[in-house]
Amino acid sequence: MHQKKLEDTYRHKGLRKKLMEEIAAKGIRDRRVLGAMNTVPRHYFFDSSFLEFAYADKPFPIGSGQTISQPYTVAFQTELLGLEAGMKVLEVGTGSGYQAAILAELGCKVFTIERQRLLYDRTREFLPRLGYAAIKTFYGDGYKGLPAFAPFDGIIVTAGAPYVPDELLQQLKPGAALVIPVGEEIQEMKRIIRVSDKEFREESHGNFRFVPLLKSKAKDE
Numbered sequence: 001m002h003q004k005k006l007e008d009t010y011r012h013k014g015l016r017k018k019l020m021e022e023i024a025a026k027g028i029r030d031r032r033v034l035g036a037m038n039t040v041p042r043h044y045f046f047d048s049s050f051l052e053f054a055y056a057d058k059p060f061p062i063g064s065g066q067t068i069s070q071p072y073t074v075a076f077q078t079e080l081l082g083l084e085a086g087m088k089v090l091e092v093g094t095g096s097g098y099q100a101a102i103l104a105e106l107g108c109k110v111f112t113i114e115r116q117r118l119l120y121d122r123t124r125e126f127l128p129r130l131g132y133a134a135i136k137t138f139y140g141d142g143y144k145g146l147p148a149f150a151p152f153d154g155i156i157v158t159a160g161a162p163y164v165p166d167e168l169l170q171q172l173k174p175g176a177a178l179v180i181p182v183g184e185e186i187q188e189m190k191r192i193i194r195v196s197d198k199e200f201r202e203e204s205h206g207n208f209r210f211v212p213l214l215k216s217k218a219k220d221e
């Protein structure tokens, strides 16, 4: 799937610019987030037979029963993280690798975990091909985070979590935020800021729909 020729034509660039205008109109204000998303060719993360879907503001299946998040959702979660260049960020749910690429474009040091072997193998090979060799990919259980690399300046969960894993809260630096959709069928987007060592402040930012955050590594591949 990823051995296709990577071509970012004027047409793709034009469609991407229009998509940025669309998500800006839906309320995304952070120019850096829009800039990063305007830079990364989202169609590279799609199978070549589905290229026409890459620049619609919609989620899309990426195989293994998973989806690449809707562009608006990627922008919204990224904006909530409030990241600066040089910051260390953890993503739970690598999926296609698109969100990780956006975080890397913002100048962050990106760590990302995926529980499905096939998706992990794919992004580990594919992200360096796109120039994102600095993104560190891990095969593991995102509920546990990455204690060996903690603390982080931000943590983003890109699957619907039934509850907020305490392990992730404990891996935040003071002042850093965990952005996580919480709920079963429909999720509420939570931003939980570690105000101090023991104190957390929780905010709600509307409803979204994600594939579920599942327990432990997938056993079926």
Ligand code: SAH
Pocket (backbone or CB within 6 Å): 066, 067, 068, 069, 092, 093, 094, 095, 096, 097, 098, 099, 100, 113, 114, 115, 116, 119, 140, 141, 142, 143, 158, 159, 211, 212, 213, 214, 215, 216
């Ligand atoms: N961020 C992705 C979208 C991911 S969809 C992108 O930009 O394409 C959610 C992903 O979370 C899926 O790939 C799923 O396999 C993964 N996932 C679900 N539960 C997980 C867990 N406990 N640990 C790590 N990854 C998990």
